[in-house]
Structures are given as C-alpha cells and as structure tokens.
Amino acid sequence: MSLTVSVFGTGYLGATHAAGMAELGHTVIGIDVDEAKIARLSRGEVPFFEPGLPELIRKHVDSGRLRFTTDASVAAAEADVHFIGVGTPQRKGENAADMRFVDAVIETLAPQLTRPSVILGKSTVPVGTAARLAARVRELAPVGADAELAWNPEFLREGFAVEDTLRPDRLVLGVDKASAGRAEAMAREVYAQVLDRGTPFLVTDLATAELVKVSANAFLATKISFINAIAEICEVTGADVKELADAIGYDERIGRKFLGAGLGFGGGCLPKDIRAFQARAGELGVGHSLNFLREVDEVNLRRREHVVGLAAKCVGGVLHGAKVAVLGAAFKPNSDDVRDSPALDAAGKLYLAGADVRVYDPEAADNARAVSPKLTYSSSLEEACAGAEVILVATEWNEFKQMDPEVVAGMVAARKVIDGRNCLDPQRWIDAGWEYHGMGRFA
Numbered sequence: 001m002s003l004t005v006s007v008f009g010t011g012y013l014g015a016t017h018a019a020g021m022a023e024l025g026h027t028v029i030g031i032d033v034d035e036a037k038i039a040r041l042s043r044g045e046v047p048f049f050e051p052g053l054p055e056l057i058r059k060h061v062d063s064g065r066l067r068f069t070t071d072a073s074v075a076a077a078e079a080d081v082h083f084i085g086v087g088t089p090q091r092k093g094e095n096a097a098d099m100r101f102v103d104a105v106i107e108t109l110a111p112q113l114t115r116p117s118v119i120l121g122k123s124t125v126p127v128g129t130a131a132r133l134a135a136r137v138r139e140l141a142p143v144g145a146d147a148e149l150a151w152n153p154e155f156l157r158e159g160f161a162v163e164d165t166l167r168p169d170r171l172v173l174g175v176d177k178a179s180a181g182r183a184e185a186m187a188r189e190v191y192a193q194v195l196d197r198g199t200p201f202l203v204t205d206l207a208t209a210e211l212v213k214v215s216a217n218a219f220l221a222t223k224i225s226f227i228n229a230i231a232e233i234c235e236v237t238g239a240d241v242k243e244l245a246d247a248i249g250y251d252e253r254i255g256r257k258f259l260g261a262g263l264g265f266g267g268g269c270l271p272k273d274i275r276a277f278q279a280r281a282g283e284l285g286v287g288h289s290l291n292f293l294r295e296v297d298e299v300n301l302r303r304r305e306h307v308v309g310l311a312a313k314c315v316g317g318v319l320h321g322a323k324v325a326v327l328g329a330a331f332k333p334n335s336d337d338v339r340d341s342p343a344l345d346a347a348g349k350l351y352l353a354g355a356d357v358r359v360y361d362p363e364a365a366d367n368a369r370a371v372s373p374k375l376t377y378s379s380s381l382e383e384a385c386a387g388a389e390v391i392l393v394a395t396e397w398n399e400f401k402q403m404d405p406e407v408v409a410g411m412v413a414a415r416k417v418i419d420g421r422n423c424l425d426p427q428r429w430i431d432a433g434w435e436y437h438g439m440g441r442f443a
C-alpha cells in the first residue's frame with residue numbers, strides 16, 4: 001500500500017531515506033531547516049556526493065512523488081508516518097551526543113499531530129532517548145496516545161547509501177511495549193517490499209534497538225582498531241599485516257571485512273558514536289564496561305600521528321618547508337564527507353609542522369576547504385604531486401589506486417610514497433624505483 005511519509009532532516013541519511021521511500025512507492029515529503037538545501041533538493045539536485053542518489057532524487061522529484069519543504073506543518077497535516085533523520089553530532093568539548101536537533105523535531109512536530117500518526121526515529125541516539133521522546137510525544141500531541149514513537153536505526157554506509165537503503169541486511173524496530181502496536185504495523189507497511197524479499201525484521205524494545213545501532217558501530221570501530229594495533233606490532237617486527245588479516249580472516253568467526261589496516265576510521269558516525277556510547281555508559285554508572293572504547297579511539301588517533309612521523313622520516317626528519325602531496329581529503333572513497341576525516345587531519349598536522357602541503361581530492365575539496373581553509377588545495381593529481389618530496393595516499397579513491405608509478409615519478413621531486421590505505425601494489429612501486437611505506441607492512 002502506498003503511504004504518505006515525511007522525513008525530517010535531509011542530510012546524508014535523510015535525503016537518501018526520502019528517495020528510497022519514494023522508490024518503494026510512497027509519497028514523500030522531505031523537511032529540513034536549511035533553506036538552501038531544500039531549494040537544491042527541490043530542483044532535483046543533491047547537495048553532497050553519493051553514487052546513484054542524484055538519479056533517484058531526480059526521478060522522484062520529476063514524478064511528483066518526492067517533494068521538499070522547510071514547513072513542518074505540511075508533514076503533520078499529510079503524512080501517516082514521520083521519520084527523524086536529523087544530526088546527532090558530538091557536543092563541542094564533550095564526548096556526549098548533541099540531542100538538540102532531535103528534540104527540536106519532536107517539539108515542533110508533536111503539537112501539530114491532530115490525527116493518528118507514527119514517528120520512527122532513525123538518527124543514532126543515546127540509549128534511553130526513545131523512551132523519553134515517546135513520553136514527550138504523548139504529552140504534546142493533541143491525539144495523545146494515538147501518536148506513537150518507535151526507533152528504527154539506520155545502518156547505511158556512505159558510498160553505498162542507496163543500495164543499503166533499498167536492500168538492507170536487516171531492519172530493526174524498537175517499540176514501546178505498552179503501546180497499541182500501531183508503530184510496528186506501520187513499519188511493516190512502509191517496508192513491505194523490503195520485507196517481502198525475506199529481509200530479517202527484528203522487533204525489540206526501545207532500548208535494545210538504540211543499543212543495536214551503537215553496538216554495531218562500536219564493534220566495527222573495534223575491529224579496525226584491533227587490526228591497526230596489530231599493524232603497530234607488524235611495523236616493529238617486519239611482519240605484514242595484510243597477509244596476517246587474510247590469514248585470520250579465513251576463519252569465519254573472524255571474517256576478513258573491516259580488517260583493513262591504515263589511517264584508521266573517521267566520518268560522521270564511528271568516531272562520535274563510540275564517544276557518545278562511552279559518555280552514556282558513564283551516565284548510567286557503567287562507564288567501566290566501555291573503557292576499552294577509549295583505547296579503540298586512541299589506537300585510531302595514533303595512526304594519524306604515525307603517518308606524519310613517516311612523512312618526516314621520508315624528508316630527512318624536518319617537515320618544515322618540505323613539499324608533501326596529500327592524496328585524499330574525504331574520510332573514505334566515494335564520499336565527499338570530511339567529518340573527522342583521517343586524511344584531512346593528517347594533512348592539517350603536516351601543515352602545522354610547517355610542511356608545504358598540497359591536498360587533492362576528486363570530490364571533497366569544497367567541503368575540506370570549508371573546514372580547513374588554511375590548507376592549499378590542488379585541482380588535479382598532477383598539480384598536487386608537482387615537485388613533491390613525498391606523497392601520502394590518505395583516501396583510497398580509484399584514481400589513486402590506478403596511478404602508474406612511472407607516470408607519477410615524472411611529477412615528483414623524490415620517489416617516496418606513503419600508502420596510508422594499503423591500496424597500492426608495493427612491488428610495482430618499488431620496481432619503479434620508489435621508496436614505498438605501507439601501514440603495518442613495508443614499514
């Protein structure tokens with residue numbers, strides 16, 4: 001059945017979710033407080049880089065099934081179900097999540113709910129948030145208990161956001177067990193097409209659903225820091241972390257995915273989510289349970305220092321005045337997101353050490369310039385590498401993986417490369433006369 005759906009927040013998650021819901025056959029209203037973003041989306045333009053999303057947004061804006069507005073009352077009047085996909089960033093100077101945006105949606109929307117409705121939260125939130133908001137909705141909504149709130153965490157990956165939205169590994173729904181069950185029935189209708197394919201659908205209580213999300217991200221972050229800690233050992237023993245990861249990854253209990261050693265994890269999710277999780281555990285009096293996440297964070301941040309140290313070694317110990325090409329600014333390829341990007345952080349550290357840094361990223365330069373305006377950005381690989389004394393590959397874009405070491409040799413002042421993502425073929429670069437440094441291999 002076709003429903004009318006609203007999505008509050010049209011950022012990386014919300015815009016993709018809105019387009020995905022339209023693709024599933026629903027009529028969708030995307031709502032944001034950012035007027036410029038809404039204006040662009042209304043023209044069928046996507047304000048960020050996400051493969052496949054522009055096509056999907058344009059398709060459904062053109063068909064009339066997807067529209068965008070800053071007016072929340074349109075959603076309240078028309079939609080059967082409201083998704084919340086606004087940001088929950090790290091609070092300045094603290095580990096905890098900033099809940100202002102989620103709270104603002106509830107305070108704006110709930111008083112306007114004059115007909116039976118369901119609110120499904122998708123944002124990543126501290127455990128306990130959904131129960132608090134469910135009570136607040138009952139208090140504020142003119143329809144009272146006929147407005148139900150449930151939590152439906154999102155697991156999409158940037159770069160694969162459309163695919164992950166339309167074909168998720170699983171759907172999780174946390175419901176208020178005391179409610180009338182409207183939320184579960186509505187979620188089953190919204191996701192009918194996805195469920196018909198046999199996608200696992202787990203219905204839990206509110207706290208479990210919230211914890212599933214942050215536990216998944218904590219596990220992924222831990223897996224990456226585990227292999228990076230092993231990489232540190234490989235670096236002092238001459239062992240090869242990639243061969244090691246292959247070998248342990250064949251054990252199905254371990255698995256090869258997320259054992260990519262390198263510059264570590266960044267982005268708008270993993271770093272802030274492990275910090276918010278620790279903060280929440282502390283509030284609950286069980287901070288000790290997640291002490292290991294502090295170490296996960298520390299291992300991760302050490303990788304950024306490590307590449308700066310390697311770059312210094314490559315230029316004879318003195319970074320001041322040394323020409324360094326940093327290839328990549330996005331936190332991962334196929335995204336223009338620079339939130340907590342290891343690439344940009346490493347570039348900033350090199351700059352602060354006095355290096356003459358040139359950053360090149362095929363998609364993320366504008367976002368990078370906005371957060372790190374003092375860095376120098378190149379508009380091509382050639383421009384960044386011209387005269388470089390060392391190259392740091394910081395994001396594994398295809399353009400960098402496919403570089404021909406013979407060709408790049410013609411651009412640089414010295415054949416020295418740091419492969420911060422272990423994405424180059426070391427032997428090929430060594431054969432072309434390069435000094436090659438990997439992460440946890442060819443150290």
Ligand SMILES: NC(=O)c1ccc[n+]([C@@H]2O[C@H](COP(=O)([O-])OP(=O)(O)OC[C@H]3O[C@@H](n4cnc5c(N)ncnc54)[C@H](O)[C@@H]3O)[C@@H](O)[C@H]2O)c1
Nearest residue numbers: 009010011012013032033034086087088101104123124154
């Ligand atoms: N980015 C991802 O890949 C991803 C995946 C899963 C979960 N999440 C979670 O989803 C949430 C959103 O993340 P994001 O990356 O899309 O953030 P984002 O910053 O890209 O987007 C958030 C949007 O919310 C808008 N907003 C703020 N206040 C609002 C309000 N009161 N009403 C309407 N819109 C409002 C902002 O203007 C912005 O456009 C976070 O909790 C994040 O942890 C993100």
Ligand SMILES: O=c1ccn([C@@H]2O[C@H](COP(=O)(O)OP(=O)(O)O[C@H]3O[C@H](CO)[C@@H](O)[C@H](O)[C@H]3O)[C@@H](O)[C@H]2O)c(=O)[nH]1
Nearest residue numbers: 154155156157158224258259260264265266267269331332
């Ligand atoms: O083996 C690996 C895998 C990833 N990374 C890094 O880890 C970060 C995060 O990567 P990824 O998880 O692919 O990106 P996100 O798009 O941030 O997705 C994560 O965060 C989202 C927001 O919560 C969740 O929905 C996703 O399931 C979860 O994978 C990036 O900097 C990667 O470079 C590594 O260093 N080594």
